[in-house]
Amino acid sequence: MSKQRKAVSLISGGLDSMLATRAIQDQGIHVEGINFYTGFCVEGHTHALRRKDIDKEKRNNALWVAEQLGIKLHIIDVIEEYKEVLINPKHGYGQHLNPCLDCKIFMVNKAQAWAWMEENQFDFIITGEVIGQRPKSQRKATMPIIARESGADDRLLRPLCAKNLPPTLPEREGWVDREKLFKFGGRSRKPQMELAAKFGFTEYSQPAGGCCFLTDQSYSDKLGDLWRTRGSKNYDLDDIMLLKVGRHLRPKPHFKIIVSREEGENNYLSGYKNEYTTVNILSHKGPIALLDGDFSRESSEEDINLAASIVARFSQGRDEKEVKVQIRQKDGVERELMVTPLPQASVDPDWYV
Numbered sequence: 001m002s003k004q005r006k007a008v009s010l011i012s013g014g015l016d017s018m019l020a021t022r023a024i025q026d027q028g029i030h031v032e033g034i035n036f037y038t039g040f041c042v043e044g045h046t047h048a049l050r051r052k053d054i055d056k057e058k059r060n061n062a063l064w065v066a067e068q069l070g071i072k073l074h075i076i077d078v079i080e081e082y083k084e085v086l087i088n089p090k091h092g093y094g095q096h097l098n099p100c101l102d103c104k105i106f107m108v109n110k111a112q113a114w115a116w117m118e119e120n121q122f123d124f125i126i127t128g129e130v131i132g133q134r135p136k137s138q139r140k141a142t143m144p145i146i147a148r149e150s151g152a153d154d155r156l157l158r159p160l161c162a163k164n165l166p167p168t169l170p171e172r173e174g175w176v177d178r179e180k181l182f183k184f185g186g187r188s189r190k191p192q193m194e195l196a197a198k199f200g201f202t203e204y205s206q207p208a209g210g211c212c213f214l215t216d217q218s219y220s221d222k223l224g225d226l227w228r229t230r231g232s233k234n235y236d237l238d239d240i241m242l243l244k245v246g247r248h249l250r251p252k253p254h255f256k257i258i259v260s261r262e263e264g265e266n267n268y269l270s271g272y273k274n275e276y277t278t279v280n281i282l283s284h285k286g287p288i289a290l291l292d293g294d295f296s297r298e299s300s301e302e303d304i305n306l307a308a309s310i311v312a313r314f315s316q317g318r319d320e321k322e323v324k325v326q327i328r329q330k331d332g333v334e335r336e337l338m339v340t341p342l343p344q345a346s347v348d349p350d351w352y353v
Contacts, residue, residue: 007032009031009032014205018204033065035075035076068201074116104146108150129158140165156168160181161185163182247314248353251310256292273328280325281311283317318341322339323340
């Protein structure tokens, strides 16, 4: 009897990787999924916090896709390793701070260099890439770069656009029938949607830019601001998460205010009260805010009063002469202030990060 071949599929949680995996499963290949957790793809996080997103899915789409396909999914934390990819991308950034080409090379390399893959005799790697789908990483010119620089070479198979590319080892060896693969190309989703219907998939995720925060201009702007003000491109997981929550205003170069927009964000930001100076509105319903910056200078009291006035502007006491606020330092010391809410006309649009 011939040996059953095995493939590892990079599962993002989107439609393309779902279809690519099913296409290979249908050829009798044993497939297991792998999902790399960089910290920049936290699906359902903000949906769970904001009332306006209450009807949106609050699931991990990679896990959900694996369940629909009936495959095992391995989730691997690469937060620390990924920093080098984001901070110093060899092939540069896309439209925003998304290092898409370097990211794909990194993930395929991690899969092919994974000791588990060799120990369990997996033969090749599949991805849901489609030529022309992404302007930075999914072009005909970049496909061989990913295969070569990742070290996967011709053990990397892209089932959805395989017929637009030279045959890979799995095709040449007959492990996979090339005629049953596809020739998708371009940005249209129609061929994928038709294939999904053929496979019987009626529900699937189609996030623009995948689930990666880095493809979002607003998020990238906030990350760029964080790097500039810190004087370095370092970051940690809390930074990643906080950039997705609240309004971010920088009224002065040396400090920033993160103002919650509703109760869910209030609850979330409250969890950081021991790491940041916080502003709470006491006399009216209103937001919680974190103050991020240098408050050691002589003007720090003036800065705190300005921050409190800005936060009061977003409370239900915005039209009052004075609002009572609580300032809580991260060492637990608390005090109360009466501040005049800053008029809307005085909130400089340039403060918004």
